Structures are given as C-alpha cells and as structure tokens.
Amino acid sequence: xxxxxxxxxxxxxxxxxxxxxxxxxxxxxxxxxxxxxxxxxxxxxxxxxxxxxxxxxxxxxxxxxxxxxxxxxxxxxxxxxxxxxxxxxxxxxxxxxxxxxxxxxxxxxxxxxxxxxxxxxxxxxxxxxxxxxxxxxxxxxxxxxxxxxxxxxxxxxxx
Numbered sequence: 001x002x003x004x005x006x007x008x009x010x011x012x013x014x015x016x017x018x019x020x021x022x023x024x025x026x027x028x029x030x031x032x033x034x035x036x037x038x039x040x041x042x043x044x045x046x047x048x049x050x051x052x053x054x055x056x057x058x059x060x061x062x063x064x065x066x067x068x069x070x071x072x073x074x075x076x077x078x079x080x081x082x083x084x085x086x087x088x089x090x091x092x093x094x095x096x097x098x099x100x101x102x103x104x105x106x107x108x109x110x111x112x113x114x115x116x117x118x119x120x121x122x123x124x125x126x127x128x129x130x131x132x133x134x135x136x137x138x139x140x141x142x143x144x145x146x147x148x149x150x151x152x153x154x155x156x157x158x159x
Contacts (some may be wrong), residue, residue, distance in 0.1 A: 017060070029135060034129070038129070040124060040126070041121065042086075042120070046112075053080075056077070057129040058077065058078060058079070059076065063086065063123075063125060066122045067117075074144050075152075076137055081127060086107045086109045088110065093114060094110060
C-alpha cells in the first residue's frame with residue numbers, strides 16, 4: 001500500500017471513530033429533555049441550569065422582545081460567547097465591533113435588535129444547555145422552523 005493510501009485509510013478510520021463517538025454521545029443525550037433557563041434581561045447575568053454555567057454551555061438560546069414576548073432570534077453554539085457578541089454589537093449602536101488589530105466582530109442579531117428597538121431594557125434572553133454541537137445545531141434548526149423568528153435567516157439555521 002502506498003503512503004498516500006495509508007494516510008487516506010487512516011483519515012477514513014479517524015472519521016468513523018469520531019462519528020461513532022458522536023452517535024454514542026447523542027444516544028446518551030436522547031433521554032434528556034432540555035431545561036430552559038428563566039427568561040431574564042439580556043443585559044444581566046444568566047443563572048446556572050442544573051449546575052452548568054452559561055460560560056461552559058454548548059446549547060441553544062432565544063432572544064425575546066419584552067413588550068410582546070415574541071421570540072425574535074434563536075441561535076446555538078457557545079451560549080455565553082453568542083450572548084456577549086449580540087450584546088456587544090447592540091451596545092455599539094448596532095454596528096460591527098472592530099478590534100484594535102482591525103478584526104471585525106459582527107452580529108446580525110445585534111444589529112437587528114438595535115434597529116428594531118434601541119432600548120436594552122426591552123430585550124430578554126433564555127438558554128438551555130445541550131452539551132453537543134451537532135445536536136444543538138439540529139435543535140436550533142427545528143426551533144427556527146417551528147417558531148419562525150423574524151431576525152433569523154433560514155439559510156443560516158444550524159450553522
């Protein structure tokens with residue numbers, strides 16, 4: 001077998017192992033129903049859910065417009081980082097944040113929130129810990145399809 005063939009075979013085996021582990025983890029999680037946090041101001045702290053802090057959570061979140069209690073955005077990922085990004089752009093007058101080294105840090109959700117209502121007191125946040133990236137992405141996609149939040153772009157669901 002040539003070196004390239006061995007490398008390819010190793011790559012195939014590594015992917016099979018990784019996917020098998022992921023399937024096993026998702027099967028474990030299938031018996032858990034997500035516990036959602038209280039709906040709280042987006043500008044405030046987010047309490048732990050079942051001893052998991054938001055900073056260590058891979059999960060799904062909702063941004064809710066307080067005057068109507070309408071879910072305006074649903075997202076997933078590192079929940080704390082996503083919340084911080086949306087909030088940062090909102091507080092930057094709905095504009096992309098440019099770091100000292102020139103790197104842009106944008107958030108379409110933060111931009112939409114600010115344009116829709118620039119009063120931070122009118123924005124709420126809710127989240128749940130899933131603990132698996134792929135499952136979080138699929139849950140986000142299905143929630144977006146079911147709830148159709150106006151700030152979400154259907155083509156971006158699960159990404």
